[in-house]
Amino acid sequence: MPKKIPMRQCLGCREMKPKRELIRVVRSPEGEVSLDFKGKKPGRGAYLCPDPACLKRAKKSKGLERAFSVQIPEEVYASLEEQMGAGHE
Secondary structure (H helix, E strand, C coil), rough: CCCCCCEECCCCCCCCEEEHCCCCEEECCCCCCCCCCCCCCCCCCEEEECHHHHHHHHHHHHHHHHHCCCCHHHHHHHHHHHHHHHCCC
């Protein structure tokens, strides 16, 4: 029997993709929002494609705000965009 691949939905493009292909955005118990490339950080997770366009779409549709039930300041989006660029170079 083939091994089951965990699937997650991207908050930007809303497509179901294998968990390994997506980047986990995590809200820590302290309320800090950051990217989790290893998938091991504690806290509430949401997933995005490693594409800055998906981050822009998630920002426009307020997908991260809904996923974490918290207002996300503009600086957090800027730092997420920066981390996304740095993490995939």
